[in-house]
Amino acid sequence: xxxxxxxxxxxxxxxxRGLTKTYGKLDVLRGIDxxxxxxxxxxxxxxxxxxxxxxxxxxxxMEDPTSGSIIFEGVDIxxxxxxxxxxxxxxxxVFQQFNLFNNKKVIDNITLAPIxxxxxxxxxxxxxxxxxxxxxxxxxxxxxxxxxxxxxxxxVLEARERAMELxxxxxxxEKATVxxxxxxGGQKQxxxxxxxxxxxxxxxxxxxxxxxxxxxxxxxxxDLMRALANEGMTMVIVTHExxxxxxxxxxxxxxxxxxxxxxxxxxxVFDNPKNPRLQEFLSKVL
Amino acid sequence: MSVKENLFKRIGKAIGRxxxxxxxxxxxxxxxxxxxxxxxxxxxxxxxxxxxxxIFYDQFIVNQGYERLLEGLKNTALIAVVGLMIxxxxxxxxxxxxxxxxxxRVIKYAHNIVGAYVALFRGTPIVVQLLVGYFxxxxxxxxxxxxxxxxxxxxxxxxxxxxxxxxxxxxxxxDPGQLEAAxxxxxxxxxxxxxxxxxxxxxxxxxxxxxxxxxxxxxxAVVGYVGAVDxxxxxxxxxxxxxxxxxPYLVMAIIYMVIVAVIAALVKLMERMLAKSERRQ
Numbered sequence: 001x002x003x004x005x006x007x008x009x010x011x012x013x014x015x016x017r018g019l020t021k022t023y024g025k026l027d028v029l030r031g032i033d034x035x036x037x038x039x040x041x042x043x044x045x046x047x048x049x050x051x052x053x054x055x056x057x058x059x060x061x062m063e064d065p066t067s068g069s070i071i072f073e074g075v076d077i078x079x080x081x082x083x084x085x086x087x088x089x090x091x092x093x094v095f096q097q098f099n100l101f102n103n104k105k106v107i108d109n110i111t112l113a114p115i116x117x118x119x120x121x122x123x124x125x126x127x128x129x130x131x132x133x134x135x136x137x138x139x140x141x142x143x144x145x146x147x148x149x150x151x152x153x154x155x156v157l158e159a160r161e162r163a164m165e166l167x168x169x170x171x172x173x174e175k176a177t178v179x180x181x182x183x184x185g186g187q188k189q190x191x192x193x194x195x196x197x198x199x200x201x202x203x204x205x206x207x208x209x210x211x212x213x214x215x216x217x218x219x220x221x222x223d224l225m226r227a228l229a230n231e232g233m234t235m236v237i238v239t240h241e242x243x244x245x246x247x248x249x250x251x252x253x254x255x256x257x258x259x260x261x262x263x264x265x266x267x268x269v270f271d272n273p274k275n276p277r278l279q280e281f282l283s284k285v286l
Numbered sequence: 287m288s289v290k291e292n293l294f295k296r297i298g299k300a301i302g303r304x305x306x307x308x309x310x311x312x313x314x315x316x317x318x319x320x321x322x323x324x325x326x327x328x329x330x331x332x333x334x335x336x337x338x339x340x341i342f343y344d345q346f347i348v349n350q351g352y353e354r355l356l357e358g359l360k361n362t363a364l365i366a367v368v369g370l371m372i373x374x375x376x377x378x379x380x381x382x383x384x385x386x387x388x389x390x391r392v393i394k395y396a397h398n399i400v401g402a403y404v405a406l407f408r409g410t411p412i413v414v415q416l417l418v419g420y421f422x423x424x425x426x427x428x429x430x431x432x433x434x435x436x437x438x439x440x441x442x443x444x445x446x447x448x449x450x451x452x453x454x455x456x457x458x459x460x461d462p463g464q465l466e467a468a469x470x471x472x473x474x475x476x477x478x479x480x481x482x483x484x485x486x487x488x489x490x491x492x493x494x495x496x497x498x499x500x501x502x503x504x505x506x507a508v509v510g511y512v513g514a515v516d517x518x519x520x521x522x523x524x525x526x527x528x529x530x531x532x533x534p535y536l537v538m539a540i541i542y543m544v545i546v547a548v549i550a551a552l553v554k555l556m557e558r559m560l561a562k563s564e565r566r567q
Contacts, residue, residue: 062466089472099467103485112481113471192467199471 009250010038013203013234014059019068019078021054021258028054030258032068036203041235043249043266045242047281051258052238056205059236060084060091073202089117092196092204096211098188100180106191107176110163110198111156117199118155122148159198166194170224186217190224203234210241222248242285246270254278296555342533345524358520362545365437365516366503372442373502374495377449380404382479384450385457400450407447413508415440420512433514437506445502452494456487489560496553500546507542517541 012035021029028051036042036059046052057063059070061077061084069076077087101109125146136142150158167173170190180188189209196204209225210218222244229235229248239245245252245266252269254262254277262275270286273279305312327335345351380400388394407415419440424431431439460483468478488495510519521538525531 060470062470085469085472085474087472088470091470093467093470095463095467095470097461097463099461099463101464101467101482102461103482103489113473116473116477195471 009040012036013038013072014236015071016059017069017071019055019058019070020066021051021058021063022066028258029058029065032255032258032260034253034260036234036236038202038234039232040250041229041233041237041248042251042253043245044236044238044253044255045240045245045281046255050256052255053207055255056207056236056238059205060088060093062093089113089199090202092199092201094189094192094196094204094206094209096208098180098185098192098212100183100188100192100195102180105177105179106167106172106183107160107163109180109191110166110195111159113195114159114162114198115156118150118159119152122150122152122155163194163198166197167191170194184217185213186220189213189217189221193221193224193228197228203236204228206235206237206239208238208240210239210244240285242270242282254281256281292559293555296559297552300551300555338530338533341528341530342524342537345528345534351520351524354515354520354523355517358515358517361434361437361509361514362503362506362516364434365441365506365509365514366499368438369441369445369506370499370502372438373445373449373498374453376442376446377451377453378484380446380450381453381457382476382484384454386475404447404450407444412440412444412505413511415444416508416512433509433512436512437509437514441502441506445498448498449495452491452498453484453487455494456491457483459490460486492553492557492560496549499553500549503545503549504542 014036016032016034016036019029019032020027032055044052044056054063058065058078061070064080065078068078070078072087072091075082075087077084100106101112104112125148129145129148132143132145164173164176167176172187172191175183175187175191180191183191193204193209206225210221213221218241222241225235225237225244226248237245237249247266249266251263252266253260254269254275256277262269262273262278269278270282273282323335346355380403383393383396383400386393386396388397410418416437420431420433420436424436457479464482464486465478468482469475473481506516507518509516510522517538521534525534
């Protein structure tokens with residue numbers, strides 16, 4: 001726990017149980033049990049090829065787990081019958097290669113998903129209301145209709161307003177109407193983070209967010225992430241930035257050969273490593 | 287300014303530029319070609335160009351052959367443009383189906399069906415498809431159909447098979463991270479494809495798509511087989527009416543060349559505009 005920060009770490013928001021993942025004959029993850037708690041920042045470190053990115057991508061089922069369960073808000077999203085899309089709305093993701101939509105302007109990049117989700121929910125509510133109205137004709141105790149508060153236009157306007165607000169926050173509001181190809185790497189990554197934030201996610205997953213950046217642009221992205229951490233956003237970060245992990249994370253997971261070999265607070269892991277593989281890894285990177 | 291206005295403005299500018307650049311060449315050509323033709327006429331008696339041109343002129347202007355040509359042009363444009371649109375829709379659907387990994391049985395069946403479709407339409411000549419479709423399938427299904435409408439349908443289905451392969455290449459050329467990012471914000475596969483991947487794919491394949499359109503325009507020359515009036519049948523009619531084949535067929539060739547040149551220029555223009563939208567402003 002950092003000094004001066006008044007964050008509260010709450011209930012587990014993602015619970016991973018017995019997670020394994022195999023590609024053909026290759027075992028990438030071999031049984032991971034882990035809880036990500038609300039409001040905490042977890043940094044995942046480990047040598048390359050250890051499965052840390054795969055683990056992160058399993059958390060929102062970008063990779064389908066081979067076995068095991070991932071419980072997000074009480075629902076096992078690893079189950080194939082669950083509609084994964086409605087849950088992914090609440091799990092933001094930031095990629096190593098930014099992956100901004102090249103054919104959309106910056107502002108549309110940010111508003112695309114909120115507008116899509118808003119319109120879809122509106123459509124669903126209207127359909128449900130229509131069905132309920134018909135069913136109510138035959139019911140004795142009538143069911144109430146879902147209140148519809150926003151029109152499509154309001155959804156769009158609200159999403160744009162929120163996007164501009166977020167852009168103002170990172171100081172890129174004048175870039176709202178340009179295409180991503182005109183931006184620097186650091187700007188792209190900050191907009192990718194903002195794109196994730198626009199959905200008001202419960203947790204954000206970062207997949208090596210600074211690895212593809214020029215050294216001088218790493219700082220601006222880490223600053224934004226630090227600010228988010230101080231606001232109490234739940235974050236899971238795969239990173240090679242040991243300095244950032246030590247300073248901003250509440251907990252460090254060391255993954256090697258598809259298993260969590262050691263975990264603890266930054267002080268425990270960095271200053272007093274017990275696992276010999278971790279000692280070797282740290283001696284190389286620090 | 288909207289993209290549409292922009293396009294028209296640019297077309298106007300391009301035409302202006304062309305004449306500004308080439309007006310000397312055009313004048314020289316106009317001054318030089320007729321005397322040369324007449325000279326040939328004078329030297330080699332058997333060509334008799336002037337007489338042939340006169341016959342063609344009578345056929346074309348005096349006997350109102352141009353009305354037929356206008357109808358032919360209209361039909362050719364209709365078949366090519368609407369056929370291409372149908373082809374793009376069908377091709378996109380097939381390509382999207384084909385790039386899904388076959389994880390369950392339904393997708394495997396879908397793959398087999400679209401595979402058979404592509405094999406069928408790529409494996410037979412367009413003339414055969416027209417003949418089978420118009421003289422065999424339509425009577426069997428007891429459908430009365432205008433020849434032009436039948437041609438549009440067959441050409442659409444045919445180009446759909448070719449465009450599906452082009453589009454598949456285009457979709458594969460888009461960075462997979464784009465689809466991943468769209469899925470990660472909670473959009474389903476179909477929406478992600480439609481809003482993010484396919485627009486970028488179309489940008490990548492635009493030159494090839496233009497090529498396909500040009501090929502389509504030229505392929506429409508066979509619609510005479512089922513009784514539709516197009517450019518080719520118009521000139522065939524003019525030629526066989528007067529027993530003079532040289533001038534009508536030469537004019538026909540020139541008309542096709544001009545159409546193709548215009549399409550090529552338009553495709554180039556569109557390409558440049560799309561590329562510009564993503565460059566530094």
